[in-house]
Amino acid sequence: MRPGDSGPAVRALQARLRQIGWFDGDVTDYYGTRTTAAVRGFQTKRGLAATGLLDEPTWQRLVAMTHPPTTDELNNVVPAPQPLSWDVDSRCLTGFVICISKTTRSLTVVRDGTARYAMDVRFGSEMEPTREGVFHITWKKVDVVSNLYHTPMPYSMFFSGGQAIHYSSNFARLGYNGSSHGCVNVRDWDGMVRLYNETPVGTTVVIHW
Template structure:
């Protein structure tokens, strides 16, 4: 384990005793002060972990045929592994099945059809662990954290992501960006033609702007003119806000600088679905903000 990870664990442990009692979803603001990633997330990449997306509209130009022919490089294996955020003490002690109540406890209990009392029990822990193992979430210690809850949202949405009818149905393609559940999909009429997939939207200071937008520029190999960082499969829909891939986990406790971040594979598939002029609809609020 790197020096940076150990330092983060120790810093998190010093804050653990100050944490407020856990509550049901959405998670309380400030959750990042007492939870840490339960496993190393790979090489330290601050420009990706903090996602310095375009704050201003990019300079629009027509990429050359040679530039368009180059596919962005693949992400390293394990880049998008779902790593749960857990109390640092559970990481240090290598807890097998936690006794701690997670911030999404009551919501996770309801989803698993457990008694929704908002208090962790041995049976709750085993049920949560079983779901985490089935979904490849690590560490699978039964902690009802944000990654486990996010995956439950995705699993529940797969059959009909627009069951609540929050994304307007139109005869043309609409890219739906659900900030509440941190999911995105594309529908044409009532037919879902892409997704739903997990995403990461804007943080408190730089929220992804809600309402109707239009895809106005696409660049497969875009590099941020402000930060010099890659934005693979970028599809801009409002000023500097775009759908694009990131080369690190989507599961961070802070959001992007406004863009809708996707895994490389999902961003590539979305690139092949959307076109310039397609509409985008954004609604809701990122949990914990």
């Protein structure tokens, strides 16, 4: 696809780009300047030819990093907020905090003491435990492969040495029948992408029982 094209395929392209933070605002059926800039930015970041045109290598890379857009995503429908209960820790009540409970095996995004959304998480084993305490996101990267275990760690947000919050296909497939090597595993792809895009470096992470 290229500038001037229109139709549902353009809308789907914009929705996928929006999932990973490259397209802002409502999606449309028109491939204009916003789409061109988003595609070019994505290509530059991934080391592809930065033409602003959607070629096959760009499309395949984008598909690998995103999911098929939902009906709501294609129609610019923002999900209504739902009341959310969470495992309260006093250290999570001020500012923007990623509050992680080992008791309930949940990650809750908290802003000024109000829970915004939550996800299931999995931790390390007794041999490779996930550290507890108050941390901060030190760096983040979408495409990460573990140097030690050679496994993908998409949308990694590092908070303590090599320990990170990241999506885990193994957790998505096996659930709690496995464990991480110390990281906080997330099995909700959409939730992890959202969290990654909303979380700046320096964000507080609290891991508690």
